[in-house]
Amino acid sequence: MNDISLLAYALLGLLQQEPRSGYDLRKIFASTPMGTFSDSPGAIYPALERLGKRGLVRSRIEETSGLRRRRLFRPTAAGIRAFKTWQTKTIVREDVIHSVDELMLRFSFMDETGSAAEARRFLKGLKSELGGYIPNLRRYLAKNSPDMPLSGRLAVESGIRGYETLFRWAKTAMSAYSKRKRRGTRR
């Protein structure tokens, strides 16, 4: 009942940056690294409609333009709350196994909708879960290697290396936040 799709959270995050139309959002998905999301109108317009029905966004028709009417969306207070709740959830093992994309989406909006302390808490949690999970994968591979074909072993190795890279990234990200804190700068 109260579950919101990943796409819907992405929309909610982007709308917190500035009010945008469905078309604006489609363009972002079509032309930036956020392009992991679908830019199809059949995904975006119904998703905005649903967010509206749940009271998480509201919209008004922009009238100034000479082109066809644009409908500009912005999050409501409830929408901002829902986003924040999602963004600051505790990271669990399940997240690193099945939802790394979701974790990165949460993090990518951290500066705009959260505090530096929340970013650091997020990175700490991520490091902790990865630190617990990676050895499991290594153990699995060591144990089952003899029975696996080369391609299977390599595929698992690829997954592990991806997690290791993420772990190292979390460390550098953490130190970037520490540096910023010491210098007291923004951006």
Add this chain to the structure above:
Amino acid sequence: MNDISLLAYALLGLLQQEPRSGYDLRKIFASTPMGTFSDSPGAIYPALERLGKRGLVRSRIEETSGLRRRRLFRPTAAGIRAFKTWQTKTIVREDVIHSVDELMLRFSFMDETGSAAEARRFLKGLKSELGGYIPNLRRYLAKNSPDMPLSGRLAVESGIRGYETLFRWAKTAMSAYSKRKRRGTRR
């Protein structure tokens, strides 16, 4: 009409290793790194049913067991053909942007259902597409960095590092196949 879901391809690949029941397949998804797929009965049994209707797998009831009856599935000739066609498709830019998981699934069965030459061809294609795409991402980040918040920059950086890791993996995988070729060994 003739599109087959990723889950269905995973099932088809596993059934080529040996005949298995729906429950066997669920256990694999529940307890191995293939666990990125859902182990829910509501996903697997209907998927097997669909594969059956399309003539890609056939099943028979195993009678020897004392437990509740098991239905064992195995791919048909058409199923093996469909899998192979999918597995050896040319890798395009779109694949590295939206379907890295699918690429790894294709590769993971390469030794069992394809030849070493196909594995090498796959890795060559992957390297080539990544080699073309990664600089795009780097350029995007360099250009847009000034306007992005720290968390946004770091999120993009994480994605790039993931692709770079995959690129390095493809090189080591390639050399693993070269080594095996020289030695003439298997496994």
Add this chain to the structure above:
DNA sequence: TATTACATGTAAGAAGTTACATGATTAG
């Protein structure tokens, strides 16, 4: 005797895909 593991399935609903439909304005 109660729980766990084995084992297969269905039903309702959510959300995405592809394809289609519509319409205005500007650039060539």
Add this chain to the structure above:
DNA sequence: CTAATCATGTAACTTCTTACATGTAATA
């Protein structure tokens, strides 16, 4: 005049999720 870009939407279909339903055998 034609194509491209801006802009919003709908409909049919597919597939997955969650939850329920059923039943057997072994184990604690």
